[in-house]
Amino acid sequence: MQPMAARQGIISLKIKDAASLYNAYMPFLKHGGLFAATAQQYSLGDEVVLLVTLAEETERLSVVGKVVWISPLGAQGNRTAGIGIHFNESSDAEAARSRIENILAGTLNSERATQTM
Secondary structure, eight states, rough: OOOOOOOEEEEEEEEHHHHHHHBOOOOOOOOOEEEEESOOOOOTTOOEEEEETTTTTTTTEEEEEEEEEOOOOOOOGGOEEEEEEEEOOOOHHHHHHHHHHHHHTTTOOOOOOOSOO
């Protein structure tokens, strides 16, 4: 049996404020990552292009990453259905991570629950 090839998808993500960004950001991943709410089916390892608009910024960030987390529809604890995307090692991803962490400065070590871990 042939292994299935990883699919590629494009997800447009508009993050309206710092609280929403905090809920979606995954600082525990080596290159950073974001949780994207979606009902679309993905598999671990699928490559995804994230088009991210942060809070009040007008410029969209384009970041490529791989699916490393899946919260299926109907997940326990009323978790939002979606996927966690680990940013690939690239200058675009590093720029996105830097912008995100600047917005979240001072809240990254908070104990507040998020949509991830």
